[in-house]
Amino acid sequence: MLEELGTNDQGDMIINIGPQHPSTHGVLHLVITLNGETIKKVEPHIGYIHRSIEKMCESLSYRQFIYVTSRMDYLSSHINNHGCALCVEKGLQIEIPSRAQVIRVLMDELTRLASHLLWWGALAMDLGAFTPFFYSFREREMINELMEDTCGARLTMNYIVPGGVMMDLHPDFQRKVKEFLRLFKSKIHEYDDLVTGNIIFQNRTKGVGYISKEDAISFGCTGPTGRGSGLSCDIRKLYPYSIYEQLQFDEVIETDGDSWARYKVRVGEMVQSMRIIEQLIDNIPEGDFQAKTKAVLKLPKGDFYTRVETARGELGVYIVSEGGSTPYRIKFRSPGFSNLSALDHMSRGGKIGDLMATMGTLDLVIPDIDR
Amino acid sequence: MTKDELKIKFESLQEGLSFEEGTEWLTINIVPEEFKNFALLLRNNNELHFDYLFCLTGVDWKTHLSVVYHFSSTVFRHEVVIKVKIEKANPIVDTVCDIWRTAEFHEREAYDLLGVEFVGHPDLRRLFLTPDHEGFPLRKDYEDPINMIKL
Numbered sequence: 429m430l431e432e433l434g435t436n437d438q439g440d441m442i443i444n445i446g447p448q449h450p451s452t453h454g455v456l457h458l459v460i461t462l463n464g465e466t467i468k469k470v471e472p473h474i475g476y477i478h479r480s481i482e483k484m485c486e487s488l489s490y491r492q493f494i495y496v497t498s499r500m501d502y503l504s505s506h507i508n509n510h511g512c513a514l515c516v517e518k519g520l521q522i523e524i525p526s527r528a529q530v531i532r533v534l535m536d537e538l539t540r541l542a543s544h545l546l547w548w549g550a551l552a553m554d555l556g557a558f559t560p561f562f563y564s565f566r567e568r569e570m571i572n573e574l575m576e577d578t579c580g581a582r583l584t585m586n587y588i589v590p591g592g593v594m595m596d597l598h599p600d601f602q603r604k605v606k607e608f609l610r611l612f613k614s615k616i617h618e619y620d621d622l623v624t625g626n627i628i629f630q631n632r633t634k635g636v637g638y639i640s641k642e643d644a645i646s647f648g649c650t651g652p653t654g655r656g657s658g659l660s661c662d663i664r665k666l667y668p669y670s671i672y673e674q675l676q677f678d679e680v681i682e683t684d685g686d687s688w689a690r691y692k693v694r695v696g697e698m699v700q701s702m703r704i705i706e707q708l709i710d711n712i713p714e715g716d717f718q719a720k721t722k723a724v725l726k727l728p729k730g731d732f733y734t735r736v737e738t739a740r741g742e743l744g745v746y747i748v749s750e751g752g753s754t755p756y757r758i759k760f761r762s763p764g765f766s767n768l769s770a771l772d773h774m775s776r777g778g779k780i781g782d783l784m785a786t787m788g789t790l791d792l793v794i795p796d797i798d799r
Numbered sequence: 800m801t802k803d804e805l806k807i808k809f810e811s812l813q814e815g816l817s818f819e820e821g822t823e824w825l826t827i828n829i830v831p832e833e834f835k836n837f838a839l840l841l842r843n844n845n846e847l848h849f850d851y852l853f854c855l856t857g858v859d860w861k862t863h864l865s866v867v868y869h870f871s872s873t874v875f876r877h878e879v880v881i882k883v884k885i886e887k888a889n890p891i892v893d894t895v896c897d898i899w900r901t902a903e904f905h906e907r908e909a910y911d912l913l914g915v916e917f918v919g920h921p922d923l924r925r926l927f928l929t930p931d932h933e934g935f936p937l938r939k940d941y942e943d944p945i946n947m948i949k950l
Contacts, residue, residue: 475927482912483936645850645873648901659873666876731822731880733854733869744854744869757937759856761869769904798927 436461440468447476451554451784454794458783465779470772478798485758490516490590490725493755498584500760501796503543504738506535509588511736514669515745516590518734519727525716528592529671534708535575535587537701538605541612542571543739543791544694544701551691551788552623555632560623567612574604590725592718605709609702616698624695633687637774637786640685647773648766651741652697653790656690658683663737677703690789726753740764740791764796800846800877808846813837819882824869826880834883835893841870841879842898848872849879852895855905857913859938864890866915885915894919912937 435441440461447457455476461469481500485493494512498505510532517524524532549564572582577598579587587594623629639649644657654661662679664672680696682689727749735744741763748757767790775786800808805825809816819826829837841849854869868881883892894917896902906917907926914935917923925932934941 475925475929478927480936643900646900648851648853648899661873731826731867733823735853742853746854746856746867746869748858757858759854761854761856765904765908766901769901773900 445783447473451787452794453550453792456792456794456797460780460783462780465781467775467778467780467783470775470783472768472771474768474794474798476798477795479795481799482758482760485755487754489753490727490755493758494589495584495586497760498586499795500762500799501738501740501743501764501793502583503546503793504539504740504743504796505583505585506532506539506588507736507738508743509586510536510670511734511738511743511745513588513590514736515732515734515747516725516727519730519732519747519749520590520721520725522591522719522721524592524719526671526713527715528717528719530708530712531593531597531717532588533670533672533675534605534705534712535579535585535593537704538571538575540739541698541701541705542568542575544698545571547694547739547788547791548619548623548698551785552629554784554788555629557623557626557629560619563615563618563622567608567615570604570608570611574598574601574608577601577604589718591721592716594718596717597712602709602712605705609705609709612702619695624691630688632782633691633785633789634684636687636778636782637690637789638684638686639770639774641683643770643773644685647770649741649770650766651737651739651763651791652680652690652693653741653767653770655679655681655693656789657685661742663735663742667735669734669736675704675707687785687789694789694791724753726751727755735761738763740793740796741767760799762796762799764790764792764794768792768797800875805877805879812840812844822880824878824880826882828882828884831883831885831892834881835895837881838868838893838895838898841881846875848874850874850899852899852901852905855902855909857909857915857937859887859913861939863887864913864915866892866909868895890915891918893917896920911935914938 440463443460445458446452447455457473459471481496494509497508497512500508545564545568549561552560576582579585639657641658644654644659650661665679677700680693682692729751732747735742744761746759747755750756775783802825817828849870849872851871851873853871857866864885866883871878906920909915910923911925
């Protein structure tokens with residue numbers, strides 16, 4: 429580690445950001461080679477929160493392993509659970525009641541909204557504006573509260589399980605969601621006034637952290653990071669799962685490939701998520717919230733792969749089964765992992781002050797990367 | 800292209816390919832010596848155009864290891880799965896990070912957790928674990944008496 433401090437033989441300065449740093453939003457360690465203020469290289473050192481989730485899953489049953497996955501991308505825990513449940517259901521070939529389908533999508537979109545809200549506040553804070561953080565957390569708190577009513581948790585939900593959802597909706601759910609939508613619709617303009625239209629914010633993000641469409645594909649960038657570069661990569665549109673095929677919403681795509689484009693994609697996605705929730709909230713079908721399944725789930729021998737769109741991009745769940753009650757091997761293809769690998773490419777040649785804007789718009793969640 | 804069309808296309812491009820039955824996506828088993836050329840074919844053939852490597856991982860099958868690649872095309876929206884069988888004593892396979900940049904991190908992960916050595920990788924080091932860590936945790940014979948709890 430010692431040789432990574434100070435300067436190298438070309439006289440470049442080498443500095444460390446993290447593992448404990450407010451702007452890395454978790455325990456991420458960046459070793460940055462600097463020529464004056466210009467970045468020559470960014471080397472991410474990860475693994476500070478590696479819990480070997482994939483190894484742990486090998487000794488957990490198909491009902492149990494879902495709980496561990498909430499701890500990966502903790503801001504998209506519903507969607508992580510959903511991806512895993514879909515993979516198990518694909519292996520077992522069970523039909524999910526329509527009520528459960530609708531509840532799942534509602535939860536997914538509320539999670540996406542909550543995640544983007546947190547990102548929006550944290551990004552503005554990274555760039556030196558402190559107030560937006562309180563604005564977005566005020567709204568996010570409403571989502572957290574209605575999640576708490578139904579799921580009993582605020583972050584690690586473990587609500588979507590193979591066969592449906594864990595329990596039925598709280599009686600207040602619909603009322604609270606509508607209340608949130610009414611309030612949020614009036615607030616989202618405030619967000620635009622505060623940050624989007626702010627000339628300082630625009631100057632700090634425009635042209636910063638550029639990545640072309642070809643590079644975004646090569647680096648495997650997905651989610652708003654890929655869509656900011658003009659890459660159509662929304663799994664909900666391309667490979668529709670659950671009931672997304674029947675819903676009306678647009679895939680938000682920007683072509684500039686810089687931090688400003690990624691910002692606009694995420695803000696646009698908040699509006700689209702609201703559209704989806706509005707379509708569903710009055711149309712939750714009656715019926716069972718869980719399909720009848722056996723007490724011990726056993727997947728047939730073979731490989732199963734599902735992908736879902738989390739708030740950060742494409743999450744892939746790859747289960748290799750040998751026919752037993754536990755998976756033989758599980759791999760989670762996490763979106764943040766691939767997005768982070770492009771950070772070096774994006775920030776080379778830029779200024780160190782712009783690194784925070786680049787990293788902020790990648791929306792990294794470190795436990796998702798380290799797993 | 801659909802799965803069947805892809806299969807016909809691959810058969811016309813290269814003879815003697817071994818396909819796996821009963822899979823969701825077309826799955827091809829490849830020996831490590833042929834893998835690099837096959838990867839170049841996947842990327843550069845205009846009708847295949849597999850430009851997106853969306854998952855790279857390995858599986859320990861006790862007798863041998865296999866490296867599993869999931870490819871997709873952002874233009875044609877078709878997928879293919881490539882499985883490379885390698886020996887446990889000599890876990891060597893060519894790198895693809897010059898073709899798909901995302902492989903740089905994914906191959907480091909596979910090296911870190913499964914001990915697969917990617918020949919030609921510019922910076923093959925451990926990714927999650929510390930450099931002095933011994934053993935490869937995702938191998939089935941890995942033992943860690945302190946941290947692993949057996950149920």
